[in-house]
Amino acid sequence: MKLTKIILFVTICLLSFNSFGQSWTADNRNGTYTNPLFYDEFSDPDIIRVGDDFYLAGTTMHCMPGLVVLHSKDLVNWTFMSYAIDSLSLGPEFNLRNGKEAYGQGVWAPCIRYHNGMFYIFTNVNNHGMQVYMAKDPKGPWTHKSMNSKIYDLSVLFDDDGKIYAVYNYNEVRMVELKPDMSGVVEGTEKVIIPAGNNMGEGHHIYKIKGKYYIISANYAPCGRMQCARADNPFGPYETTVISANETLGFQVGWWASNVYMGDSQVPEPGYKFKLSPPGGNRYGAVPLHQGGIVDLPNGDWWGWSMMDFMSVGRTTCLSPVTWQEEWPYFGLPGNLGRSPRTWIKPNVAATTTPSAPYLRSDDFAGPKLQPVWQWNHNPVNTKWELNKKKGSLRLRTLPAKDFLWASNTLTQRVVGPESYATAVLDASALKQGDYAGLAYLNIPYASLGILKTKDGFILRFYDQCTDKTIEQKLAVDKINLRATGDYEKDISQFSYSIDGEEFINIGDSVRLPYQAKTFQGSRYALFAYNTTGVEGGYADFEDFKLVEPLADRSKNIPVGKIITLTNLGTDQLVWANPHGMMHSQGKNSSEATGKGVQFKVHDRDKGQVALEALNGTGFLTVVGIGISGDVRLMKEESKGSLFQWQDMLHNQCMLLSLKTNRFIGLTPDSTEPYAADRPGALPNRKDGTVFVWKVLE
Incomplete structure (x- = not known):
């Protein structure tokens, strides 16, 4: 791998950046947020609301302390609360002793719940069964019970009649009743509630909403999507539908070590021949948003969360607005259900919050204890x-x-x-x-x-x-x-x-x-x-x-007040336009099209929304149609169709989300058709005609 020159350039860029103290936060400081919530791994997330407070728990596997709990007032800015586990005393594998290890094992897919003044975290410790951790205060201390049951990736519902249900399993969804003292399951209550073949997958999250039972699951065939089932009775019958699909936020799967598996009995030693597969679209695993759930705000709004693979960073947590339609909680916005914006307006909560990362990542080791990031x-x-x-x-x-x-x-x-x-x-x-x-x-x-x-x-x-x-x-x-x-x-x-x-x-x-x-x-x-x-x-x-983190400061990633050109990343052609539409420049590529692209002035319209004024005298970029047409023109007068939610894709890349159609401006590469605001979102490789490279003109 002769990539040293690339890294040298990156290193120079890093060293020249002056935002040394800042860490990634999803909060854009303008009333919006940009996914992911954290630009580091937080897999298998589960979120609950207790009053005006939100709590988030996630997988920590073989790392100790484990079973992390975070706290938020707005679902965007999170702070560290506690670890429920200091260490796992379940065998030599957790101590790297006697030739045994627990890589990829340990704490999996927790479910956090609150009931009658007590916080509960249910989790599977792989090969050791279901465990529950309990605390009156989410800061701890947490007490532990083994539930003596081989249940994994579970979700728990405390029902109104006092019964406690757990759903679990892959493909064939099962439900069982738990004992109130958390000593195990109630014998004879296990039942298949959704037969195999209904695309429900695993990583279930169960809720009771307005008298109906909802189960949200991750299905990994062929590449990952989120399913929802609902019923009038906890044991069914359930009907199902897809509530999120194909949303990758414009990210591919990264490099993959294809001959290293979770179930391997041996840790690869020096000299092992790794088989590496290069990046390539959705060719492996659940790249699109998957394995998440929903939570309501005090004002009645609903939001969804899920995880997504972000290359070598790991599996990150993303936040999505939820639109209820025909009593289904779809991720996304009206007119674009099932797809989620990368940048959107923050949840409407009463609390005033400031941008914050959950951890202080640097450590001079002068304190009384290690920073909780470790x-x-x-x-x-x-x-x-x-x-x-x-x-x-x-x-x-x-x-x-x-x-x-x-x-x-x-x-x-x-x-x-x-x-x-x-x-x-x-x-x-x-x-x-x-x-x-x-x-x-x-x-x-x-x-x-x-x-x-x-x-x-x-x-x-x-x-x-x-x-x-x-x-x-x-x-x-x-x-x-x-x-x-x-x-x-x-x-x-x-x-x-x-x-x-x-x-x-x-x-x-x-x-x-x-x-x-x-x-x-x-x-x-x-x-x-x-x-x-x-x-x-x-x-x-x-x-x-x-x-x-050189790219943590995104305050200049919307070129407000600047004059820019837009080049389509999928075609490498500048955008030009006339009153009849917005289309490619006539050159074969950007260099040949010099002078033919339209220059736009970016006007700030608050909360990350912009209006783009063409400086050729033809007016504002405006969406005049809806649905399939999504007709994009230049109009003399600015209107609601002229508003776009700027989607920050980093590296001077963006998408333009029309606030009239809730879809993105784009075109089909190699097509003679003009641009339209009818695109649901970007493909993982960003080459589908939806992503633009913007350049500020001095």
Whole structure:
């Protein structure tokens, strides 16, 4: 993979950006939000409302502490609340002991509920059955009960008559009654409520709304969509329909390690030959929005959430407006049901909120405890790590491990997209022979850069498991800055190092970061220290960890007040227009069409809405038709048809959502037809004629 030049360019861009302290938030600070809610992994989300407060729980698998709970007042801005689990004492696999591991296992698809003053989180711990965690306060403490039942991906309903139901299973949907004391299921109550073949899938969410029972599920055949079933009785009969389909927000599946699976009995060791599949549309898995549910606001509005695969970042959470039609809760807007805008107006709640990310991602390790963004890879060995508050460092004492993936006390946090870079300061002076410590990507394949202590001194060691490539060079110092610079829309990263903390030197080629189903997680930054010779060694001190997100500041991503041109990404042709319509420039490509494209002035119309005025004297870009026509013209007078919700696709790319049709402006590439506001949304590759590249003219 000779992508170093690309990464060098990305690194320069990152270093020149001045928004070092900002982290991605969905809130655009103008009354709108842009998906995803977090640009890092939050898979299998479940949301409830209690009064004016919203609570969100999600999958954490083998990482500890686990079973995270977040809090929000507006469904857009979230803060960390608690972890329900400190560690899992269910076997040696959770401790990376005796040749056993729990990668991709552990906590799956939780269901959070509130009933009679008590919060409940139901979850499957894979291979150990259903568990429930309970607390009067979502901040904890949480108490735990094993429910002695092999139920997974469940959803729970506390019904009005006092009965408690759980729905679960794949394809053939089953329901069972739970005991009020949460000791297990009521024997003899299990029943198939929706037979196989009704496209209901898994990851169910059950609700009772206005006397009817609704179940929302994720179906993965052929590529992912959201189904809804409803009935007058909890045990059916149910009728079903599709409520969300084909919505990818313009994102493809990324690179995929196709020969690494969740059920593998062996962790790939150095030298393993990975089979990597390149990106390509919807060819694998549930790329479109899937596995989510719905929640109501105090004012009666409804909103939906779901997850979507965002390449090496992992599976993220997205928010969608819900439109009720014929008593079905469709994701999307009237006139465009089943599709969700990437950017939309924030939920209408009474609370005044400020943009906030759920975590502080950088850590100087000077506090009394680790920032909650950190999770250990499997259970930690608590006697072998500590915070040195006097020095301001994280101390990891080395334990024997045959490889990085078997190392105890590896401290991780999720990578953040679309681009970010992490810098760790390592003091290796106390390492002993055979100790290896540094910064890594926890992924399969993994990659690492650190200091190895040998009998001859210190070695700077880089290793890429994907290519099985090792680079070692002598090091004259024992303190170093280690950096991983990631472009997570391309699934690549570059390692570099610095002696003085100013000048960073790349080492090795760029690292490929494919998604895979062994860890079943996106890539993670990892601080590690272990001994390679089978003994306990010394220790490594990490004095600082900084994470920088160059694209987190999106305040200039709508060119309000600027004069721009628009180039169709699918055809590489400038937009031109006359009073009769909006169409391609006459040149074969943008360079040949110079001077033929229309220049538009972008007028701010509040809440991320814009009007585009053509500067050729023909007026405002306006939608004059509805439905299939969605006729786009230039009109002298601005009207409601002239309003568009700007969809920020990053990288100077956008879509224009007509607020008259609730559909997007676009055309069919290679067609002679003019533009129309009739498109439901973008294809994953963004080449379908719906996405524009905008350029500001000086």
